Amino acid sequence: MFTGPIDVSIIQRARKNGLLDLRVHNLRDYTHDNYKTVDDRPFGGGPGMVLKVEPIFEAVEALAEEGTKVILLTPSGRLFDQSVARQLAAEPKLMMICGAYEGVDERVRTELADDELSIGDYVLTNGSLAAMVVIDALTRLLPGALGDDQSALDESFSQGLLEYPHYTRPAEYRGLKVPPVLLSGNHAEIEKWRREQAILRTQAQRADLWQKKKENL
Numbered sequence: 001m002f003t004g005p006i007d008v009s010i011i012q013r014a015r016k017n018g019l020l021d022l023r024v025h026n027l028r029d030y031t032h033d034n035y036k037t038v039d040d041r042p043f044g045g046g047p048g049m050v051l052k053v054e055p056i057f058e059a060v061e062a063l064a065e066e067g068t069k070v071i072l073l074t075p076s077g078r079l080f081d082q083s084v085a086r087q088l089a090a091e092p093k094l095m096m097i098c099g100a101y102e103g104v105d106e107r108v109r110t111e112l113a114d115d116e117l118s119i120g121d122y123v124l125t126n127g128s129l130a131a132m133v134v135i136d137a138l139t140r141l142l143p144g145a146l147g148d149d150q151s152a153l154d155e156s157f158s159q160g161l162l163e164y165p166h167y168t169r170p171a172e173y174r175g176l177k178v179p180p181v182l183l184s185g186n187h188a189e190i191e192k193w194r195r196e197q198a199i200l201r202t203q204a205q206r207a208d209l210w211q212k213k214k215e216n217l
Contacts, residue, residue: 001128001129001132002024002128002131002132005132005135005136006022006024006132006135010136010139010140010145011139013145014139014144014145017144019139019142019143019144019145020139020142020145022135025059025063027051027055027056027059028055029059030054030055030056030058030059030062031054031055037052038051038052038055039051039052039100039101040052042102046102047102048101048102049101049102050101050102050103050104050105051099051100051101051103051104051105051108052105053104053105053107053108056097056104056105056108056112057108057111057112060095060097060112063095064095065093067092067093068093068094068095069088069091069093069094069095069114069115070095070097070112070113070114070115071088071094071095071096071097071113071114071115071116071117071134072096072097072099072104072108072109072112072113072115072116072117073096073097073099073116073117073118073119073127073130073131073134074103074109074116074117074118074127075118075121075122075123076116076118077115077116077117077118078115078117078118079117079118079119079120079121080117080118080119080130080133080134080137082137082157082158083157084117085134085137085138085141086141088134088138089138089141089142096127096131096134097113097127098126098127098128098130098131099126099127100125100126100127101126117130117134118130119133119134157209159198160209160212160213160216161198161199161201161202161209161210161213162198162201162202162205162206162209163198163201164193164194164195164197164198164201165197167182171183179193181193
């Protein structure tokens with residue numbers, strides 16, 4: 001599943017330039033039976049399968065280095081947002097365990113994981129897609145990963161607000177005109193307009209974010 005997303009665009013460039021050392025490991029490589037079994041039926045009955053404790057423990061023990069932060073991707077984890085992304089981007093080494101099926105053996109959560117993350121209040125087939133989201137968000141925050149590091153500071157959520165509107169050429173299309181301030185060349189007024197627009201957009205579209213922003217002012 002990881003082939004493709006991690007080999008294109010910003011992630012590819014960050015890997016090529018040595019900004020990101022990204023490795024994908026298969027849990028089946030840490031099994032010892034002929035079928036390379038990584039899941040089993042849940043004790044107590046119920047639908048689905050649960051990822052077994054042994055291969056996950058052995059994988060983490062074999063791969064984790066000193067200073068590695070182990071993250072379990074699970075619907076029950078804390079919500080991943082831009083502030084969490086900034087925290088994790090500052091970590092030197094991260095290891096993500098991708099849940100699947102009905103989840104992972106609880107002993108993985110209680111004994112191995114340093115943190116638990118969810119990318120939203122919905123359920124995916126497995127944690128690989130969630131891991132790709134986290135990887136992409138963190139990579140954008142690595143110094144030098146973007147063409148202009150200022151981009152990461154201006155994007156939505158970076159300042160607790162949604163991003164301001166963007167326009168490009170032509171200045172008028174079918175009677176729809178670009179706001180004159182953006183054509184004025186007055187950078188102080190442009191910055192003021194962008195700030196105002198970011199606030200208005202956040203108030204209109206994400207009242208929850210605006211409330212949180214007001215509490216932190």
